[in-house]
Amino acid sequence: MSHVRKSIRDNIVTTLTGLSTTGSNVYRSRVYPLAASKLPGLTIYTKSEEAEYSTNIRPRTLFRTLTVIIEAYVQGLSDYDSQIDTIAVEVEEALSTDVTRGGYAKDTQIVSFDAEYSGEGDIPVASATFTVQVVYSTKENDSEIAG
Amino acid sequence: MAVETAADRALLLNDFGVDAIYDPASSSHKTVKGVFDNEYEAVNTGATLDFAITRPRFYCRSADVSGVAEGDDLEIEGVAYKIRVIMPDGTGMTEMMLEKQ
Numbered sequence: 001m002s003h004v005r006k007s008i009r010d011n012i013v014t015t016l017t018g019l020s021t022t023g024s025n026v027y028r029s030r031v032y033p034l035a036a037s038k039l040p041g042l043t044i045y046t047k048s049e050e051a052e053y054s055t056n057i058r059p060r061t062l063f064r065t066l067t068v069i070i071e072a073y074v075q076g077l078s079d080y081d082s083q084i085d086t087i088a089v090e091v092e093e094a095l096s097t098d099v100t101r102g103g104y105a106k107d108t109q110i111v112s113f114d115a116e117y118s119g120e121g122d123i124p125v126a127s128a129t130f131t132v133q134v135v136y137s138t139k140e141n142d143s144e145i146a147g
Numbered sequence: 148m149a150v151e152t153a154a155d156r157a158l159l160l161n162d163f164g165v166d167a168i169y170d171p172a173s174s175s176h177k178t179v180k181g182v183f184d185n186e187y188e189a190v191n192t193g194a195t196l197d198f199a200i201t202r203p204r205f206y207c208r209s210a211d212v213s214g215v216a217e218g219d220d221l222e223i224e225g226v227a228y229k230i231r232v233i234m235p236d237g238t239g240m241t242e243m244m245l246e247k248q
Contacts, residue, residue, distance in 0.1 A: 033198060122245070
């Protein structure tokens with residue numbers, strides 16, 4: 001067994017692998033730069049989480065809001081902005097097919113989107129960041145079972 | 148103020164430069180000599196990861212590309228580029244940021 005957070009992250013990686021534009025270029029918690037051969041690609045990180053204790057009786061229930069960062073990376077001479085929006089359609093629709101993330105979560109919401117561009121390289125590049133909040137709960141003495 | 152002459156600059160480029168075919172939209176093409184840099188660099192757009200991509204630059208005498216405009220074509224070692232940014236250094240040399248086609 002593993003932390004529910006890992007199960008949610010695994011679910012998102014599986015959900016986003018094989019999309020039309022990014023295909024198998026999906027990287028979990030990647031730390032190395034992305035070369036052109038890995039584009040267009042997606043990276044997935046679970047960077048932060050907030051928790052609230054909802055009961056007083058032990059073991060208490062923890063209501064958690066996990067922030068998942070999904071980033072899209074593309075390169076193109078002129079259509080990089082359209083590539084980003086095509087990927088956005090695919091990511092948003094894929095995530096919405098099961099907002100319980102395989103039964104580990106109560107809800108999944110995309111709460112923000114940001115795009116950035118650069119012409120510093122041989123071909124223009126762009127990245128987009130989807131901030132996704134996943135709400136789930138566990139008992140304080142068992143982080144491996146969602147409840 | 149430049150301390151070297153146009154001939155000095157030409158000598159430098161003869162030693163370290165490569166031939167490029169400069170093809171401006173406004174006139175016919177010609178061969179110019181310049182220093183070509185195309186190293187891999189980490190480019191960050193603000194996301195978590197850097198892009199590992201090449202960063203092509205061409206450095207030549209300003210007089211050889213007088214009237215150069217963004218969007219003009221440059222071919223170096225068989226690879227076609229568009230000139231995207233023109234950066235004259237004020238001493239008779241010009242650096243150009245290139246986009247691979």
